[in-house]
Amino acid sequence: MVPTLNGRIQTRIALLAVVGGLWTLLITPLLPDGAPLSASYRATFLVLLLVIVLGVLWELLYHFLQQFRWEKDWPTFFGLLTAINEGLLIWILIAVGVGPDVPGGSFLLHFISVWILTWLVANGPMRVPFIHWRFQGGRLI
């Protein structure tokens, strides 16, 4: 899928909310954070919410950077690399106390697994149910 700005934002929200949400439901009890389950869920879903909300802002930057590319595309590899800047920002927020209180190991495990899973879905299986999606720049509606 070669994204438009609108498509980027829609895909980001839909994939993280649905695929990321389901995955967070499954993985949270297995995280080594030592906290009660309700607190763990609160923390992981807050992280997920942060990835979505801050992600929309990140998408504006990515879209701007995309304008320097002749093809106006966004290589698959960039979809993985951007986990670094986005993950770091959220970690900084956690460290300064703005984000939820999550231990580093749990955060990494949760964040990276959500990222890879949604990236994998976006790069193939997403096209199966949503056959128009890749031809409209990632827009779902």
Add this chain to the structure above:
Amino acid sequence: MTTQNIPMPGSMDPMEQDFRPTPVPGDLTPYLIDTHIWTDEMLHQAGIPIYDTPFVTVGGGIGSFVTVDYLRICGVPASSLTVLTNLDVPWSSYEYLTRVSQIPRRERLRSDSASTPDNIWGFPSYAVREAFSAKSVKDFFSPLWNVLTEPILADYYTPKAGHAFESMEREYHRIGYAQCVRKGQVRMVRRRYGGGYFTILTPPAGAAPTRRIAYRSQFVHVAVGYPGLKLLPDLQRYRETHRDPSKVVNAYEPHEHVYEQLSRRPGTVMIRGGGIVASRVLQRLIDDRDRLGLQTRVLHVFRTYVTGSHGPSIFMRRKGGDGWAYQGFNYPKSVWGGQLKAKVRKLEGAERAEEYKLMGGTNTPVRKSWQEQLKRGRAQGWYQTLIGEIAELVPGPAQTVVAHVKAAQGYIQAQADFVIDCTGLEADIREHRLLADLLDHSGAGRNPSGRLDVERTFELRGTRSEPGRLYASGSATLGGYFPGVDTFLGLQIAAQEIADDLAALGFCARLGVGRSTKQWWLWARHRPI
């Protein structure tokens, strides 16, 4: 002198007479030819039998194939779809052109991993399928790593031609495509009084009791491929004047004799053009040089020599160098679904033509192996470039050809044993008989680029015959609201637009989440539909 078209499989015989000197049963009549809209009675009077079918697709190449595939997946039975074609299989013409232009089945196309004409979802992509059919660990990881890191750390992944043809053949059998095919040459499509269309087929001699057959349908789709590929005037002049078709060839013509002769004795080849075909021909010449230890020399004539990144602004700059303009595929990637697709969809007239011009121009992909070969050739002196335009070709001493090249500093003479023209000169749509007939009799018009003017739904503007629709896709419609029409993925995008339009008219089911997922599952298990 009229310029000649390069023969292709299934192409129309321009000399075919409309009427035979001695009347034959069921032929066209002057009255039919001159009348724009036909009644059933007119065909009865001419003795042309009428067959009813809901949907006709004309051409039978990859454009027809992906459209039939889409409609079959949208629930249309094979018995409701009729493919009128001269081709044996949908990829005949494409495979012929790729093979002669030096992409045999084992070589790679210039096509994206997810542009899969056998699979409307593009999943799993060619790279993933290639990985899972690998016989070694290296061959498993190599395509996956390639597609993961393209085009940053690696060149774009592209599938082998054979992989594309074999997978299309599987889908061809799965959807029962052969059942839909009726062989013959389509002469014309005319609107029918009372709605729908008549498509006139000339079956192979002796295959039917009448010279023509009419297919009466509510819907028609026209995908006849290139209107024609032409020889450049100077090439044709040389051939006609000097009666020598072997030393000066177009890359889209069979020209194996060039490589054979070079393998027997050293020679110089003049290449003309800066596109993908030139790249492929150069690769063949240099591969042969390396493999057989030949002394082949190459003189490459560029009309436009690109020295580096070029474009009107920092936001529209294409890479280039050593004469070439570089681009992964034949269009910037976002025409197939990103920003450029969204942008062009909104443009009209001159603005749209201008946008096509901005993204157009001859270009070729950057491939590491090609870069290495040409770098070596430049360093060792057997690959040289010349900037200018070939004005005239004349015979030279010792069976050579001399080109008079109009360069910036004046005329230069260059001598070679062979000239391989790698420029593609496409014929005007009017040179295709069926397309000319659509322009003259069926209300079709031209878009700002001079090709067939289609709506965003790929309906051929001006040809409506309620409740029928006439659609067109592929190369003949280049210049419309969607730029990549003459590509694998472009044909599928067109097929999707057509299927959506037909679903809105109630002809087929809309491909929503449920049907799409179910149909993909059938595809994945290779279950016939």
